Amino acid sequence: MTATPLRPTTPPAAKTQPDALGRFGRFGGKYVPETLMPALSELEAAYQRYKDEPEFQQELQGLLHAYVGRPSPLYFAARLSDRYARPDGSGPQIYLKREDLNHTGAHKINNALGQVLLAKRMGKRRIIAETGAGQHGVATATVCARFGLECVIYMGVCDMERQSLNVFRMRLLGATVQPVEAGTGTLKDATSEAIRDWVTNVETTHYILGSVAGPHPYPMLVRDFHAVIGQETRRQAQELWGGLPDVAIACVGGGSNAMGLFNEFISEPSVRLIGVEAAGSGTETGKHAATLTHGQPGVLHGAMSYLLQDDDGQVIEAHSISAGLDYPGVGPEHSYLMETGRAEYYSVTDAEAIAAFQQVSELEGIIPALETAHAFAYLETLCPQLTGSPRIVLNSSGRGDKDVQTVAKYLEDFKA
Amino acid sequence: MHPPRLRFSACLDLIMTSVSACFQTLRAQSQCALIPFITAGDPDLDTTAAALKTLDQAGADLIELGVPYADPLADGPTIQAAAMRALQRGTRLEAVLEMVQATVGEISAPIILFTYFNPIFHRGIETFLDQAAAAGVKGMVIPDLPLEEAEAVLVPAAARGVEVTLLVAPTSPTERIRAIAQQSQGFIYLVSVTGVTGTRTTVASRVKDLLPQLRAVTDKPIGVGFGISQPEQASQVKAWGADAAIVGSAIVQRLASGSPAEGLSAIDQFCRQLKAAL
Numbered sequence: 155m156t157a158t159p160l161r162p163t164t165p166p167a168a169k170t171q172p173d174a175l176g177r178f179g180r181f182g183g184k185y186v187p188e189t190l191m192p193a194l195s196e197l198e199a200a201y202q203r204y205k206d207e208p209e210f211q212q213e214l215q216g217l218l219h220a221y222v223g224r225p226s227p228l229y230f231a232a233r234l235s236d237r238y239a240r241p242d243g244s245g246p247q248i249y250l251k252r253e254d255l256n257h258t259g260a261h262k263i264n265n266a267l268g269q270v271l272l273a274k275r276m277g278k279r280r281i282i283a284e285t286g287a288g289q290h291g292v293a294t295a296t297v298c299a300r301f302g303l304e305c306v307i308y309m310g311v312c313d314m315e316r317q318s319l320n321v322f323r324m325r326l327l328g329a330t331v332q333p334v335e336a337g338t339g340t341l342k343d344a345t346s347e348a349i350r351d352w353v354t355n356v357e358t359t360h361y362i363l364g365s366v367a368g369p370h371p372y373p374m375l376v377r378d379f380h381a382v383i384g385q386e387t388r389r390q391a392q393e394l395w396g397g398l399p400d401v402a403i404a405c406v407g408g409g410s411n412a413m414g415l416f417n418e419f420i421s422e423p424s425v426r427l428i429g430v431e432a433a434g435s436g437t438e439t440g441k442h443a444a445t446l447t448h449g450q451p452g453v454l455h456g457a458m459s460y461l462l463q464d465d466d467g468q469v470i471e472a473h474s475i476s477a478g479l480d481y482p483g484v485g486p487e488h489s490y491l492m493e494t495g496r497a498e499y500y501s502v503t504d505a506e507a508i509a510a511f512q513q514v515s516e517l518e519g520i521i522p523a524l525e526t527a528h529a530f531a532y533l534e535t536l537c538p539q540l541t542g543s544p545r546i547v548l549n550s551s552g553r554g555d556k557d558v559q560t561v562a563k564y565l566e567d568f569k570a
Numbered sequence: 571m572h573p574p575r576l577r578f579s580a581c582l583d584l585i586m587t588s589v590s591a592c593f594q595t596l597r598a599q600s601q602c603a604l605i606p607f608i609t610a611g612d613p614d615l616d617t618t619a620a621a622l623k624t625l626d627q628a629g630a631d632l633i634e635l636g637v638p639y640a641d642p643l644a645d646g647p648t649i650q651a652a653a654m655r656a657l658q659r660g661t662r663l664e665a666v667l668e669m670v671q672a673t674v675g676e677i678s679a680p681i682i683l684f685t686y687f688n689p690i691f692h693r694g695i696e697t698f699l700d701q702a703a704a705a706g707v708k709g710m711v712i713p714d715l716p717l718e719e720a721e722a723v724l725v726p727a728a729a730r731g732v733e734v735t736l737l738v739a740p741t742s743p744t745e746r747i748r749a750i751a752q753q754s755q756g757f758i759y760l761v762s763v764t765g766v767t768g769t770r771t772t773v774a775s776r777v778k779d780l781l782p783q784l785r786a787v788t789d790k791p792i793g794v795g796f797g798i799s800q801p802e803q804a805s806q807v808k809a810w811g812a813d814a815a816i817v818g819s820a821i822v823q824r825l826a827s828g829s830p831a832e833g834l835s836a837i838d839q840f841c842r843q844l845k846a847a848l
Binding site (some may be wrong): 193461467 | 639640641643644646650654657662663686687688689690691692693713714715716717718719736737738739740741742743746750761763764765766
């Protein structure tokens with residue numbers, strides 16, 4: 155089989171986002187120290203120059219196929235669908251976009267690979283990244299190993315503990331894992347520290363930001379490198395049932411896997427787009443990461459977007475059992491999709507995510523990442539609301555091997 | 571025992587003067603300004619008020635007052651830690667501005683508020699500026715608000731007599747330097763290093779090249795900051811042609827050492843050393 159060229163299939167109208175200043179409506183922009191402004195311009199120029207260049211695309215597509223294992227399958231989850239079937243046999247048909255089958259076990263590699271190819275062309279020999287769950291860190295460490303680049307991954311100390319398997323993987327891949335003790339020792343703090351490193355070493359270093367967050371051009375760049383998820387889904391849906399999905403659903407922390415799936419369907423009004431955030435211990439407890447549904451507009455890590463903050467505009471610590479969703483911000487395009495009503499956002503608690511984690515493992519033989527388990531958990535609410543037999547595509551964004559210790563501990567604590 | 575306090579400040583006769591006017595006076599006297607930085611609320615706001623008076627007495631020509639922020643992207647470990655201590659003690663913006671208001675009458679150095687953008691945005695840009703201006707704040711430095719995003723603050727601030735100073739970095743290309751210099755109010759903040767705030771053993775020699783480059787495109791005063799922590803470094807940037815030396819982490823560190831009284835005594839002495847070097 156040859157790699158199918160993946161040309162953008164989204165109509166031009168949807169491609170106008172963001173504008174020249176990196177704005178999605180009132181969201182996005184570049185709120186960073188002056189030192190980084192030239193680097194952001196350089197990155198944007200490099201991206202504009204290479205993204206449509208045949209040689210760049212050929213290298214990227216070749217690696218996505220032979221190294222990452224794309225296209226990832228669109229899999230019909232029969233027993234999970236049965237779980238929501240009505241007595242008359244009708245009910246939602248649930249399909250999983252199997253990003254968990256990618257090399258390194260999550261969607262994150264799509265972006266890491268795209269950015270490392272840009273970094274190489276920009277002549278940067280040192281790569282830095284932040285990571286929460288460790289999936290983006292592993293993906294970045296992997297592509298750095300593949301291209302022989304120096305790699306430093308910033309990770310909060312709390313996340314290093316709960317995702318120790320991924321810390322070991324990154325080190326095995328030759329990366330330096332730099333513990334971040336500031337704040338709560340989670341993704342926000344790791345991102346801030348990565349930005350500080352970039353401010354200091356900007357002339358030699360490329361920062362592979364791992365979500366559709368951060369200053370322009372990252373939200374656009376990361377979205378575009380993940381857009382392959384939705385593009386493949388469209389083609390696979392066409393092959394499987396000759397139409398579009400009725401619902402596209404994904405978990406949202408910063409929101410990269412969701413944007414990767416949504417982007418292709420933004421201009422298709424018949425496709426419902428649903429993002430699921432982490433409600434942690436429950437949004438009423440204040441210990442959550444439900445940024446879009448419970449935050450307010452503000453600036454974090456270089457972009458205007460929804461943000462968890464107090465009355466003084468101080469960033470509030472997020473809480474989620476899932477390290478990848480434990481973030482008080484969200485990508486600016488999600489804020490835009492929410493405010494324009496194009497996408498809907500809901501949240502599920504740690505407990506609901508754990509239940510889904512177990513259920514999907516038992517029903518489908520797929521152990522999902524705790525992040526992904528949030529999207530699965532929302533099916534419990536969504537499916538009973540739907541009529542007929544709509545086709546749902548859920549982005550199975552990552553595998554859950556990394557989470558088994560966390561879940562075991564949670565279940566142990568819960569029993570006690 | 572303290573020696574008799576000498577009031578060095580060039581702005582002595584211009585109580586509540588503007589940042590620009592302060593620089594004009596200094597320039598007329600061929601002086602290089604000293605701008606110390608402290609974090610509001612570290613260890614508490616009473617000490618901050620005392621520190622403002624101490625620095626004013628000890629030769630500060632202008633003072634940068636940092637509003638503690640939970641996610642200070644442009645700051646190194648010293649100022650991050652100071653901000654965290656201040657926030658953990660419950661330092662709120664309202665109280666910082668009240669303290670400024672109660673203190674500015676007793677000091678001659680204009681207060682420049684150093685704050686990240688989100689607290690401004692969250693309050694509402696105009697409301698924030700109204701409150702800051704009413705408290706007697708004369709200038710602002712917003713480290714995460716580059717030229718492209720600054721207009722939203724520059725225009726309403728100017729209308730309220732608050733001068734917003736923009737930053738130039740070693741990485742800024744010439745055309746950007748020109749545009750930033752044109753828009754910057756009060757002075758131009760030249761970041762001496764690619765990096766975050768914090769003490770360094772030497773001032774980047776790049777500053778020597780950057781200063782004339784900046785001077786070629788603007789008449790506005792130029793303050794050099796990030797990494798100046800010793801009197802020798804201050805006199806070095808003066809010799810290279812800077813109009814001001816900005817000293818942050820080295821002051822914050824001294825103020826935080828020991829009891830508040832010990833901290834105040836340490837910054838008093840250190841500020842005098844810095845001023846003597848200018």
